[in-house]
Amino acid sequence: MALDRRLNAYREDLADKSLEGQVAARRFVVGEPARIGLPVAALRPKPDLASGMDTEVLLGEEVTVFDRADGWAWVKAANDGYVGYLPDAALGSPGAVPTHHVIVPRTFLYPGADLRFPASAALSMGSRLAVVGEAETRGTRYLLLADGRAIVAGHCLPIGTYASDDYVAVAARFLETPYLWGGRSGFGIDCSGLVQLSLMMTGRSAPRDTDMQAVGLGTEIGRDDLRRGDLVFWKGHVAIMEDDKTLLHANGHTMTVAREDFEAAVKRIGWLYDLPTGYRRPVR
Structure with a gap:
């Protein structure tokens, strides 16, 4: 029985090293870790913007990269094992391990600790951030990232803690x-x-x-x-x-x-x- 290609990274030319002996491919690779560097990245079954989206991966989520070519990366999402293609530009380096996740449906990143600054990005619930410090402006507390950007502290919690169990x-x-x-x-x-x-x-x-x-x-x-x-x-x-x-x-x-x-x-x-x-x- 053929393995589900949504959850197993294999093509005729290349496959996940863990699948060696289970699928036929000319080359097997271990893959390299990376994290999503954009607020949301679409994961597609083909390296083509006209190809329908299968799912999405969020800022800070980890993926394993098996191939990069022609501006696309072929990856496997760590969260649910989904395999697909996304623009290479959506990937950042493994970088600092995220410390916090967003717990509200939507929020903003600001260039500094002030809600009056023009927002630099919008983030979804589930996005992951590496927090390096805190600041307070006019009574509002912010969490700070290494690049100086800030997010409202009340919109996040440390990874592994949750606002609700329901x-x-x-x-x-x-x-x-x-x-x-x-x-x-x-x-x-x-x-x-x-x-x-x-x-x-x-x-x-x-x-x-x-x-x-x-x-x-x-x-x-x-x-x-x-x-x-x-x-x-x-x-x-x-x-x-x-x-x-x-x-x-x-x-x-x-x-x-x-x-x-x-x-x-x-x-x-x-x-x-x-x-x-x-x-x-x-x-x-």
């Missing part, structure tokens, strides 16, 4: 965020990206795509057992139960993250995508 509450913070196929950030997100990012922000991991989550995330349950935090799967779609009657999901109907009555959603989605294919409860 991933449904995290997901609800994304209400009205635009739907984006392959999106995994506070600027645009898809259904499985909402599940993955929300769980990540409570210290739990999840596969990236809906089909992966439907077989590998948590435990299977029955429809009559649904409660807050459970997942409902359709072919190609997933939603989070906010309670036993209401769900949250990033969806192409409203083109946002929206709250919807569960039974109404089943009826609305059913005419095109049939009934739900399964129900699962993420493991705490």
